[in-house]
Amino acid sequence: MWRRLLLVALAVLAGAAPSSAAVAAADQWVGEGLLPFPSDRFTVADRSSPTGRRVHFPAGSLPANVAGTHIDPAEWNRQDGFSPGTPILVHVPGLDPVTSGIAPVTDIGRSLRPDAPIVLLNTRTGQRTPYWAELDAHAADDPARQLLIIRPAVALSEATRYLVVLRGLRDRTGAWIPAPDRAVSQRQGHHLYLTWDFTVASRAGLTGRVLRMRDAAFAALGRAAPAFTIGQVTDYTAEQDARIARQVRGTVTVPSYLTGAGGPGSRLNYPPGGELPAASGTTYAAEFVCNIPRGVTAQKPAHLSLYGHGLLGAPTEINAGNVKQMAYDHGFLFCATSWIGLSAADIPFVAGVWSDLSGFPSVPDRLQQSFLNFLFLGRAMVANGGFDAHPAFQDGQGRSLLDRRGGLHYDGNSQGGINGGALTAIAQDWTRAVLGVPGMNYSTMLQRSTAFAPFQQLMDRSYPDRTDQQVIFGLLQMLWDRGEANGYAQHLTSRPLPGTPVHQVLMHVAFGDHQVSPAAAQVQARTIGARLHRPALAPGWSDEVVPFWGIGAIRSYPYRGSALVVWNSGEAYAPPPTNLAPSDPRYGPDPHEFPRAQPGAQSQKAAFLLTGRVIDVCGGPCP
Incomplete structure (x- = not known):
């Protein structure tokens, strides 16, 4: 050779x-x-x-x-x-x-x-x-x-x-x-x-497992809504919550493709000698939380959107002020479930994985089950006889508060932006998604993230050799591709996966982000063909010779297509130009949550999700 x-x-x-x-x-x-x-x-x-x-x-x-x-x-x-x-x-x-x-x-x-x-x-x-x-x-x-x-x-x-x-x-x-x-x-x-x-x-090697799970599960479901249970309904007075009128908690029943009870450490269930997973014969009860905003009525029903939470988080992230504000201002009902594999309940297992990485395959395996959980939750939101048929999602006269005719959407932040790219690439019930502070490729992002610092310490104890560590990141990415956008991005917008519609994506990136590397977001934008809002930054902010190299500009508004919009808090600076996190105070405060909190960003997201049009809310660099 x-x-x-x-x-x-x-x-x-x-x-x-x-x-x-x-x-x-x-x-x-x-x-x-x-x-x-x-x-x-x-x-x-x-x-x-x-x-x-x-x-x-x-x-x-x-x-x-x-x-x-x-x-x-x-x-x-x-x-x-x-x-x-x-x-x-x-x-x-x-x-x-x-x-x-x-x-x-x-x-x-x-x-x-x-x-x-x-x-x-x-x-x-x-x-x-x-x-x-x-x-x-x-x-x-x-x-x-x-x-x-x-x-x-x-x-x-x-x-x-x-x-x-x-x-x-x-x-x-x-x-x-x-x-x-x-x-x-x-x-x-x-x-x-x-x-x-x-x-x-190959495409099959990267996406074939979850596509087999999706297609088999939905073939068995047909046009029906999946089974679900409502566990708790809480009606808030205006004094208790000025933006949310009702919160609904429950579980949706999803075919399980995991071994055992499907908890942390479980793996995809493969038949003997099989290359693709098979249903285990049991079900997974995926917990969900939904918030119905004030102002929603049977005459003015809520727009429907799934929400993806951040790193090692939980569905209750929809209770964050910025998510509540968007729900209230723009009439969205957000429903969320867990990214099992990388949720709050997984923290002990994920921490333990760094002592023996032979256990790591459970993480992408359970993430693929989480994709199916999200898809089933979404189907319960829009299917006839689903959530709209339950009193928890109706007014006092038994009338639905959900706008099923307006379709389903997706909005996620941080890990919800990273995993949301993969989820959207396989989604059949929605065609537009907002990926907040996103990126792809954990092998690039981990050491560039301040959030990885405690796991780096665990890795240093168990795998201290620096050469081994970089090889390990490459090895982990081979499996992580099954559970994050890096393995799906080439089919996220154009060239959709089999049985999947074309999607549009709006990416909101925080300049100088301390947790999700903007460099990884640029790789994703180039891969999916997103166009850039320009001027993306005011002069003097970027440290790149050609800022946002290889990403074409949006030429006019409103724009129909996938887009990248950079939000600059004005307090953070360009991150280190190597595989280090911007943990030093000289890089300024972390702007990671800045885009989702901006009224203009929320207006842009709502317009995109509801119309497919990207509107200019900045008139120059954002904000």
């Missing part, structure tokens, strides 16, 4: 596009450990898979914790390729990114220059993919363990082989860094350092 990859790499250096034959499968080459990562040397041929490959990590090959227990590769070996947002990892001793001219997150356009020292090539089309690259800032004090992390600036195409070429790398003195392999060293006229390839997972 080295000879073939070398020929392809030299073709890249010469400006020629390689043929598919040039990167055809060949014998594995011997590398050291798991680097570079990802690589097709960790796959085997499999004619039954859509990619023709199957991931194969041998037992004992994945990182071990301090107790010497290696991560069990069984669930990873179900994959037919690597993540479309995978971090690409390699160790280059002595590398200096600045003298090498490597594109940082603040200058992504540089990655496509003819002389760029890193080339990320789609071997199917021969086109180069934009990226940014950074040295692991968490290992700055240990260069021997400091990896170069290459991050795609747009999702990589599914079921496609990519070629990575490193060339012309320099140390801090400006001297060329010699290639680690003798065969490559003989080509130093091209200053070629290293080249390898990897295969991205």
Whole structure:
């Protein structure tokens, strides 16, 4: 394989596009450990898979914790390729990114220059993919363990082989860094350092499990509303709550695709030898909370929207002041359920996972069940004989307070924006969603988030090696793709998944966000084809050479399509340009909750959800 990859790499250096034959499968080459990562040397041929490959990590090959227990590769070996947002990892001793001219997150356009020292090539089309690259800032004090992390600036195409070429790398003195392999060293006229390839997972490998669950569950349900129970109805006086008239709590009955009782630690239920999950024969009682705002009547019924809560939160987040205000001002009934897998009830399990990551697959498995729970809650809201037929959602004369004819919508913030992208991509009952302070790709977001700090401490105790940590983030992303937007984004707007309508998405991003990296939101916007409200920022705020590179502008309003609107609190500053969280006071107060609290943002969200039109509520940078 080295000879073939070398020929392809030299073709890249010469400006020629390689043929598919040039990167055809060949014998594995011997590398050291798991680097570079990802690589097709960790796959085997499999004619039954859509990619023709199957991931194969041998037992004992994945990182071990301090107790010497290696991560069990069984669930990873179900994959037919690597993540479309995978971090690409390699160790280059002595590398200096600045003298090498490597594109940082603040200058992504540089990655496509003819002389760029890193080339990320789609071997199917021969086109180069934009990226940014950074040295692991968490290992700055240990260069021997400091990896170069290459991050795609747009999702990589599914079921496609990519070629990575490193060339012309320099140390801090400006001297060329010699290639680690003798065969490559003989080509130093091209200053070629290293080249390898990897295969991205297929659409079926990323989304097939939850689509099987959705299609089977709704085929059994038909046009009926799912069964539900009402547990508590609370009517508030105006003195008790000036914005919410009634709160309804209960459970909706959902087919369970999880083992056992479906609690933390449970897994998807696979039949013997099966590649796709099957219903376990039991049901899951998904708890929900709904708020009916004041001003709603049978003549002026409430608009219907699901709401997605934040990290390790709960459905009661709809009691937050900003959510209540939007419900009251714009006549929305919000109903919420839990992102099981990453909800408040999961905190003890999630904390424990960091001591032995063999338990991590439960997180994306339960997240996929949560998607089905949300879909069933939504169907109960809009189906004939659903919520509208229950006295809890009627007035004193038995008349419905719900506007079922207006359809269903989705609004979520933070984790609700991240997971909401995946949920919307599979949704059949709504076509418009607002993703508040969103992003995708946890392997990019975790260390850039102040919210990850306590989990980083747990990781440092159990997996202290900095090289292992970056490999672990790449491994986790392979499974996390099943439960967050990164695995679904290529079908979120255009090219919808089978049996799914086209969707429109409005993204509200907080400039300088401390919890969800705006860089990850930009990757999502490029991937889904969202257009940007411009001017996004007033002059002097952005640290990017070309602000919001690769994201087209909205040319006129009202705009029909998916959009990205940046909200600047005026108090936060651009985050660190590497994999560090903006935890230092110099970055200002966290603006994470700023967009959802702005009246203009709420008006823009309501107009978009109800009409499909993005309106300009700022007349310039927002706010």
